[in-house]
Amino acid sequence: MNFEEKLASQLKPEEYLINIGPQHPSTHGVLRLLVTLEGEIIKNVEPDIGYLHRCFEKICENRTYPMGIPMTDRMDYLGAMLNNLGYALAAEKLGEIEVPVRSQWIRIIVCELNRIASHLLWLAAFGADTGALTMFMFGLRERELVLDILEQASGSRLTYGYIRIGGVARDVDKTFIKKTNEFIKLFPAKLKEYETLLGGNPIFHERTKNVGTMSRETALSFGVTGPMLRSTGLAQDLRKNCSYLPYDQLDFEVASNNHPDCYGRYLVRMKEMGESLKIVEQALEKLQDGEIMPKMKPIFKPKKGEAYVKIEAPRGQFGVYMESDGKNKPHRVKFRAPSFSNLSVINTIAKGGLVADLIVILGSIDIVLGDVDR
Amino acid sequence: MIQKFAESLSTQPYIQSLIYGAICSTLILGVSALCVMSLIFLERKVSAWMQSRLGPNRVGPRGLLQMIADGIKLIRKEDIVHDQIMKFLFNLAPCIAVAAPFAAFATVPFADGVQVVDFQLGIIYVFALTGFSVVGILIAGYASVNRYSLLGALRATAQMISYEIPMIIALLGVLCFTETLSLRETVLYQQTHGWNILYAPVSFIIFFIAATAECNRAPFDLVEAESELVAGFHTEYAGIKFAMFFFGEYIAMMLACSLTVVIFMGGWLAPFGFLPFEVGSILYTVWGLGWFAAKVALLLFTMMWFRWTFPRLRIDQLMVFCWKVLIPISMVNLLIMAVISALIKG
Numbered sequence: 155m156n157f158e159e160k161l162a163s164q165l166k167p168e169e170y171l172i173n174i175g176p177q178h179p180s181t182h183g184v185l186r187l188l189v190t191l192e193g194e195i196i197k198n199v200e201p202d203i204g205y206l207h208r209c210f211e212k213i214c215e216n217r218t219y220p221m222g223i224p225m226t227d228r229m230d231y232l233g234a235m236l237n238n239l240g241y242a243l244a245a246e247k248l249g250e251i252e253v254p255v256r257s258q259w260i261r262i263i264v265c266e267l268n269r270i271a272s273h274l275l276w277l278a279a280f281g282a283d284t285g286a287l288t289m290f291m292f293g294l295r296e297r298e299l300v301l302d303i304l305e306q307a308s309g310s311r312l313t314y315g316y317i318r319i320g321g322v323a324r325d326v327d328k329t330f331i332k333k334t335n336e337f338i339k340l341f342p343a344k345l346k347e348y349e350t351l352l353g354g355n356p357i358f359h360e361r362t363k364n365v366g367t368m369s370r371e372t373a374l375s376f377g378v379t380g381p382m383l384r385s386t387g388l389a390q391d392l393r394k395n396c397s398y399l400p401y402d403q404l405d406f407e408v409a410s411n412n413h414p415d416c417y418g419r420y421l422v423r424m425k426e427m428g429e430s431l432k433i434v435e436q437a438l439e440k441l442q443d444g445e446i447m448p449k450m451k452p453i454f455k456p457k458k459g460e461a462y463v464k465i466e467a468p469r470g471q472f473g474v475y476m477e478s479d480g481k482n483k484p485h486r487v488k489f490r491a492p493s494f495s496n497l498s499v500i501n502t503i504a505k506g507g508l509v510a511d512l513i514v515i516l517g518s519i520d521i522v523l524g525d526v527d528r
Numbered sequence: 529m530i531q532k533f534a535e536s537l538s539t540q541p542y543i544q545s546l547i548y549g550a551i552c553s554t555l556i557l558g559v560s561a562l563c564v565m566s567l568i569f570l571e572r573k574v575s576a577w578m579q580s581r582l583g584p585n586r587v588g589p590r591g592l593l594q595m596i597a598d599g600i601k602l603i604r605k606e607d608i609v610h611d612q613i614m615k616f617l618f619n620l621a622p623c624i625a626v627a628a629p630f631a632a633f634a635t636v637p638f639a640d641g642v643q644v645v646d647f648q649l650g651i652i653y654v655f656a657l658t659g660f661s662v663v664g665i666l667i668a669g670y671a672s673v674n675r676y677s678l679l680g681a682l683r684a685t686a687q688m689i690s691y692e693i694p695m696i697i698a699l700l701g702v703l704c705f706t707e708t709l710s711l712r713e714t715v716l717y718q719q720t721h722g723w724n725i726l727y728a729p730v731s732f733i734i735f736f737i738a739a740t741a742e743c744n745r746a747p748f749d750l751v752e753a754e755s756e757l758v759a760g761f762h763t764e765y766a767g768i769k770f771a772m773f774f775f776g777e778y779i780a781m782m783l784a785c786s787l788t789v790v791i792f793m794g795g796w797l798a799p800f801g802f803l804p805f806e807v808g809s810i811l812y813t814v815w816g817l818g819w820f821a822a823k824v825a826l827l828l829f830t831m832m833w834f835r836w837t838f839p840r841l842r843i844d845q846l847m848v849f850c851w852k853v854l855i856p857i858s859m860v861n862l863l864i865m866a867v868i869s870a871l872i873k874g
Contacts, residue, residue, distance in 0.1 A: 357839045511842070
């Protein structure tokens with residue numbers, strides 16, 4: 155008896171089973187939800203994942219350390235920079251490599267730009283989920299500018315492979331800095347535009363307030379992190395008091411609020427975009443000439459040992475566990491994907507709502523199926 | 529003119545009316561097909577403009593032939609259906625969805641004398657037919673044997689039946705003044721007394737909101753909410769049958785806007801009673817048609833504006849908005865209008 159048949163056999167007479175996904179306009183990838191409905195009221199949601207499982211952890215074991223970086227690009231493909239960063243940090247910890255100062259600032263700039271791009275795509279998709287299709291276009295329009303900047307630095311628009319073990323792949327040029335400065339000037343006005351188009355709309359408030367409410371205890375017990383956790387009032391952000399990049403020299407706030415619903419998550423992400431922009435602006439000022447790569451042996455062979463690194467990715471805590479047995483390939487790599495833990499909470503928070511709520515809740519979780527399935 | 533032509537062909541009254549009906553419906557079908565095509569094109573251009581895109585611009589000059597290309601594509605497309613559908617009902621549904629709003633155009637006065645039939649119960653006839661179009665959607669959802677379709681159809685039924693109530697109550701307020709159910713006479717009343725929108729702005733707003741909900745346009749497009757129900761009641765439809773639903777939706781939209789114009793915005797009348805031509809002349813008819821088209825276009829644009837800027841309501845919020853906001857307001861409005869009209873008319 156398979157999963158679906160088992161659920162179908164437990165149905166009460168007034169209930170029925172509906173299959174949302176893997177081909178559905180708003181499952182944000184190949185996610186399948188088996189939803190038990192009574193009329194339009196949700197009784198149970200069972201996410202069925204694994205459609206995008208590509209064995210990245212196993213593949214990483216069979217590739218040398220630098221060759222693992224392109225694998226991380228393809229996990230959370232909307233925040234690829236931060237995945238690169240997590241992997242590189244773990245390898246650097248194993249190999250005890252010192253990252254040059256210039257590279258550290260470049261890493262901050264590209265990571266925060268990537269966070270903005272990721273949140274913009276989330277905002278666009280969330281608009282589409284609530285039915286505001288124009289928001290979709292507006293979000294993608296500004297994301298395009300960010301992608302142009304990141305393309306200028308790395309040469310690609312989605313799977314960057316830019317942050318390497320020891321530093322970054324290549325130095326940023328004048329055009330990059332010019333484009334980034336232009337974006338910093340332009341973006342605050344655009345944030346206000348989104349607020350007038352979507353955030354200030356009473357229908358949007360109706361659709362998101364008190365929808366998918368989640369207590370802090372629930373969030374913590376499911377291992378929910380990132381903007382979802384911060385919307386429950388817990389200002390938990392790994393960029394504060396962090397050791398992996400010089401964030402402590404910058405002035406920024408952690409976006410958090412006490413609306414543990416979809417609207418709260420919207421507010422957190424909107425504020426986070428503004429804060430990320432502030433970080434980029436300050437980091438650009440601190441950027442000074444220097445080396446971008448330390449002197450390293452041509453073949454990266456860390457000593458025997460293990461390392462765990464966690465960073466704040468756009469969707470929450472991204473963790474990399476790496477174990478070395480002294481060879482040029484890692485013995486074991488394990489990724490802690492934020493989307494995976496965040497998705498697991500959906501049954502708890504969507505129960506009792508309507509079908510339309512489920513879509514909004516799913517949108518507010520901000521999953522990337524590449525990240526969930528790996 | 530057409531009447532005279534029909535009379536010249538035959539002396540039998542019923543054959544005359546058959547010929548008359550055939551000519552008129554062909555005319556309306558042709559014109560409305562053209563209008564729908566340009567409306568879809570316009571919708572795409574307007575949405576593109578609002579979303580800072582270009583819109584269709586490849587087929588023909590400025591993309592003008594895009595709709596013809598799309599139409600040909602839809603007609604030639606393979607009709608894919610699964611084997612559990614209820615065939616007769618499944619095929620019947622798109623016909624109803626097109627026929628109902630289309631037939632309602634029979635009483636709409638496009639200009640002075642440009643009207644198929646002017647009968648005394650025009651308004652009731654129109655509402656009967658718009659109420660009938662929900663049957664098409666319900667049948668489509670039921671006959672598709674698909675849970676998404678069924679959910680869409682159930683939503684459609686709840687929504688369209690509910691929103692008819694505030695729409696008609698809002699209308700009753702106006703009828704207190706005009707004292708006629710004929711659409712032509714409604715316009716003629718406005719010729720002497722000024723547009724109804726001036727007397728009954730609340731009725732106008734309620735009527736227009738309810739009309740938007742009646743034709744399932746965003747923000748009330750729950751029936752086919754693509755982010756929830758894939759495509760709602762027409763999920764299983766492909767090719768020409770899908771095109772017929774699409775066609776029906778746009779005809780319904782035009783009908784809703786035409787009705788609003790006729791009842792509230794003076795139909796074919798120019799604003800401020802501006803009358804450069806002699807009443808009854810050909811030029812006067814053309815002038816009236818132009819004004820009618822302009823007003824309808826304005827309302828259609830407003831509907832598109834709604835669609836491309838508003839998020840979608842949820843089904844329970846939609847019902848709450850209808851039963852707890854629109855209906856009470858329209859009731860109070862009706863009461864006030866009735867009292868005022870009684871005071872004025874003694």
